[in-house]
Amino acid sequence: MSEQIQRIPVEITVNGTCYKREVEPRMLLVEFIREEINLTGTHIGCDTSYCGACTVILDGNAVKSCTLFAVQADGGEILTVEGLEKEGELHPLQQAFSTEHGLQCGYCTPGMLMSSLVLLAEKPEPEDKDIRKCLSGNLCRCTGYQNIINAVQTAAKDLREA
Amino acid sequence: MEMKFKGSFKVSLPRAEVFEVLCDPQKFAPMLPTFRSMEMKDERTANVRIKVGVGRIRGTASTDLTLEESEPPLRAHYVGRGKVMQSAYQISYTFDLEDTPDGGTQINWASDTELAGKILSLAGGGLKGYAEKEINKLILSVQQGMTPGAPPVILPPEHVGWLTRLLNWLRGEPKVEQAAEPTAPQETFQASEGLAAQPDDVLQEQQEARDRISSILQVTRKDKAMGRKEDSRLVRGRGLFVDDYKPAATHHMALVRSPYAHAKILKIDTTAAEAAPGVMCVLTGEELAGQIQPFLQIGAQACALIEDYPLAVGTVRYQGDPVVAVVAETLSLAQDAVQLVDVEYETLDVVINCEQALEGKTLVHEQMGTNVDWQGVYEYGDVDAAFAEAAHVVKIDKLHFHRFGSTAVEPNAVVATWNDALGGIDFLSNTHMTIPITMVSLALGVSADRIRLRTVDIGGSFGNKIGNYPYMTLAAIASRKLGGRPVKWIETRSEHMQAGTQGSERSYFDTEVALDRDGVITALRSRHVDDCGAYTRYEPLGAVIWAQVLPAAYKLRNIRIDFSQEVTNKGPAAPNRGYSRLPHMWFMERVVDICALELGIPADEMRVRNYIREFPYETPNGCVYDSGDFVLMLEQAKDLLGWDQWQQKKEEAKQQGRLIGIGIGTTLDSGTNNFGQSIIVNPESPFSGNAVPAIAKLDIDGSVSVTVGSFPHGQSHETVVAQVVAEELSLIPDMVNVAIGFDTERNVHTGQNGTYASQFAVTGLSAVHGAVELLKAELKTLAAFALDAVGEEFEFGIGEMGPEVRVKGSDRCINFWMLSNLVNANSAQLPEELRSLDLNCRYTYRPPFDPVDLDKKFGNLTLTYAMQTHLSVVEIDPDTGRVQILDYAIVDDCGKVINPMVVDGQVQGATAHSLGAVLLENMPYDDSGNLLTGSFTDYAPITINNIPKIKFGHRESPSPFSYNGAKGMGEGGGAALHSIASAVQDALFAKGVIVRNSHCSSNAVFDMLQQPNREGMVQVESRS
Ligand code: FES
C-alpha cells in the first residue's frame, strides 16, 4: 500500500479531442472516460461485462469500456455518445431511438446507440436478427427491446434515404 | 458451497519418507499451486500466501494452514482457513498412506473445500472447475515431489501475466514470450496483444472500421420530430444520473459486507484500513448504534422488535449485510482499504426457506422470539358452508413463487452532503418515494424540512430503489463525520444482487378449492407464507397489498387465507414490479388451471365460467374493480393468437410425441393506493387515503411551468404532463415546461408522494388537472379585469403574441406574459380584490377513499384496476426441458389511454420482466445461505435474444373513478409469469406434472419431467 502508485502516460483521442493523462495501470477505460475527462454519458451497470451500458467505439469497433484498461486504449480513437451529434443536431440514430420510443429511463441508451452505430456502419440493411445479434450484449430493463429493434430499423432506413 | 474431491496415486518412496514430507507444513505448503510465501505461526501452523483467481476475480489469499492430525506413518490431515475478496473459505487435505508390495507407498487423498461470500456469487459456476484444477495441480506437485529424479513441477507462469507483459511493452522493455498457459485466464483481453506491433492487415481493417464510422456520422436527418421531452438529453448522454453528479471535494464510500448469511461479529479491526492512503473515515455498526435510532418499523407485531441499522450491529443476517463503511478520497482507494478491514465472525445456523423459518429452531432476530414477523387471517363469506355444498374439492399441497428482482441497469446510488450551518442534509439520490425521507429523518433525528431530497435522472428501478434509505442514511453520517464533505456511494452490481433488488418469494400451503358441478369455483382456503429476507423494509406493508386483488379475476365470494410473513437469512426484499399482487394472481391462475385440468374443463372455458362479469364490482373484501370485460379480452386475445389453429397444431404435434402447451394469464394491475390498508399491519397506523400535489404556474416571463411530485425513472412523466397541460390550455406541448425529477424544495410533495404502484395517470394527472384548473380560473379573473370583460366567457389559445386568454369568439385578448406581469411586476395596477392572485397554483389530489375496517379487513384498497390477458404457446423439448415460445399475444385495457406510445412501452417492458422471471431469472441460495446468482452473468437477465415477437391488442374501458377515465398501469405485464406457467402446465399435465413453481427455466422443466408429481400433490374429491 505504502509504495508509490505507479502512473503511466497515455494519449487517447475522444470525440476528436486528444487527451494526455497519466493514469494508474488499473484504471478502466470507462473510468478514464467518466472521471478523467468527465464525459458521463457512458454509463456503468455491472461488474462482469454483461450489461453493455459502457459501450463505446474504439478504433471503429464497439467495445465494453469496463472491460479494457485505459492503457490499452493508448493511441486509440474513441467515440462516445457525446460525439454523435453534429453542431447540436442529433444523428438519425439518436432521433430514431426517440421517435420509436426505444428508451425509457435512458440509462442503457448510450451503449445501445454505440453498438447499433457499428452495426449500421457495416450493414446498412440489417435484418432483425442482425440487430438482435449486435445488441445481445446490451441490457435494457425498461423497453422490452421491441422498440429498440424498431429504432435501429428506422435509423437504417433514414440513413439509406438521407 | 462445498466441493469434495478424492483420488489416489502411488510413489516409489517408502511410507516413512512420504509421511515425513507430508506431516511437515514447511515441506508441504510450498507444494501448493501458486504458492507465494509462508511464515510459521507455530509448529503445526503456517501462514501461507497463495494466488487465487477465477476469470476476472483474482486476489492473494492468506491461509492459516494447520496440521490438525498426524498419525505416523499413516495419515496427515491439514485444515486451511482463510479469506479472499470479502469471502471466506476452509480447505482440508487428508492423506492416508498404505504400503505397496514393491516397497513404495500408495497415497489416498481427499480434499474438501467450503466457500462462503462474494467470490461465490461472482464466480459462481466457474468455481468447481477451478477448484478441481487446483487440487489436481497440488496432487501432481506432491506426486512429482515424491518421485526421486523427476523434473521439477512447472506451474503456469502466472507471475508473468498479461498485464505485466503489457506494462513491460509499454515501458519499452523486451516483450516477454507468452508461455503456453494451460489455464489461460479468461479475462485476457486480446487487445493487449493488439498493442504490440500490429500486422498491416489489422491496421488496414481498423482504418476501414474508423472510416465507416466517420462516414455514417456525417448523415443528418431532415425530420426533427422528437418522441419525448426527456429524450433530448438522454440520447445525447446528457442526463444527470447520480454517478454523474460530482460536487467539489466529493469523497467515496465503499462497504465491507458479510460473506456469511448468519454470523456473530466477534471482532472488527479497521486499523490498517484507517491508515491506508486516502482514507478519511471508517464507520462500524457499533459506532452508528450509539448515534442514531434504528429505522422505523411499519408493522406492529413481532417485526416491531427488529432493530435495523445501516450497518450490522453484533450480528450479520444475510450474505452481503454491510458491516463497515470506508470513505476515501477516491473510489479505488476506498475499495483498496475495504480489503484491509479484518472482521472475525462466528458462524450461526441459517434460515433459508420458509419451512425452516416456521420451525423456528434458529431465529434471524433473537429479540422477535419467532421468525414470523406478521400474521393475519383474511376470511370472507361462508367458507365452510361452501365446502360442505361443493360438488368437487381440489386440494393442492404446495405452490411456490420464486425470488427474483427487476435489477435496473443503474444500481442504488446517493450523494449526501451534511450541512452543519443549516443543520440539514442534501441528497441527490435515485430513490423514488418520500417515505425514505421519513426513514432518514427519524433515524438521524433531523427534521424533515431540513432534508433536501432531489432526483434528476434515474436509471430504472421498478420499485427496488425505495430500499435505498439505509445507504442514504449511512452516506449522510459519513458526510457529517467528514465535516460536511459530499459523500458519494454507488452500489456495485454484485452488491445490488445481494442486497438491493430481491423481490420477496411466497409459498402457498394446503390449498383447497370448492367447485360446483359446472366447475365454478365457490370457495377457496389456503395458507400463504411470504419470505422477505433478513429485514422488514417497507414490510410487512408491502406483503399485504395482495389483498387489493383478493379474488383475482374471479367471482368466488368465500375465501379464507391465513397469511404470514417471515424473515430468513436472505437479502432483504425490496418492492419489485408487480409487488405482492403478482405472486397472488400467479397463485390464483395456477389454482384455476389445476382445477380445470383435473376436472377436464378447457382452460379458456374454465375462465369464462369463473370470470367476474359486471363492473363496477365489489370484491368480498370491499375493493371495487372499476371497469373492463375479461371475457371480451380473452376472445380478442384468442383471435390475435389464432387459438383454434394452435389447438389443432397442438393435437397434431402430440401425435408426433412433441410437447406443445397453450397458456392463459389473466391479471389485474391495481393502481392508486389507499394507505388505509396500513392499519391491517399496524392498528395504530396514522395513515390512510392518498395525497398527491402538483403546481401549475405562470412564470415571470409568461411561460407555463408545471411541477409534479413524482419521481419518474423511465415513465415519461415530463412528456405526458406537457401533453395534458397543453391540451387544457390549448397550447402545444413544447410550450409547457415540466420540472425534471423531484425536489423537496419545490414544495410539491406530501408524505405519500412517489412513483410506485401504478398510479401516475390517475394521481399525478389528477393533481396536474386540478392545479391547471386553478390557474385557468386565476387567468380568467385577471383577463376579465385587464380586458374590462367581467362576466364574459373566455377561451385559451395561441395568438400572434403567444399563448393568450380571449373573450370567447372575439379578438379581445391578452397574452400570458402581460397577465403574468400584472401579478409579478406590475401589481400596483391591480385592484385590492385581485391582489391575492399569484398564478402559482398548488392543488392536492385526494382520491375518494374511506378508512379501512380493521376487524373485517374490509375496504376499497385501490382506486383503479387495469387488466391484461396474455396468451402463450410454448414447445418443450422433452430431452432438455427447454421452453421455446412459439407464439405470444397480449390484450391490454388500462382505461382511457393518455399516450399510446408510453402505454405500449410500459406493457412491453413489464412483459419482458416477467418473461425473464419465468424463463431465466432466479435468486437461489444454497444451504449455507450463499446467493448463487450474485452477478449479472449468473443471473442472466433477459436480453434482446430472448424476446419473442409479441402480438398486441387493446381495449379501452374508461375508469368511472378518475377524472380522465385513465387507470394506473405499468405492472400488468407481469402476466407472462402466469401465461407461461399455464402453457407449461398444459404441455406437461399428461405427463403427470403439476407446475408448482413460478420458475420454469429449462433446468426446472427438466426436473419436472424427471419427477412427475401430480400424484400426492393434487387430490380431487367429487360427490356424485
Ligand atoms: S458496465 Fe456492464 S458491461 Fe461494462
Ligand code: FES
Ligand atoms: S431504457 Fe432503461 S435500461 Fe434501457
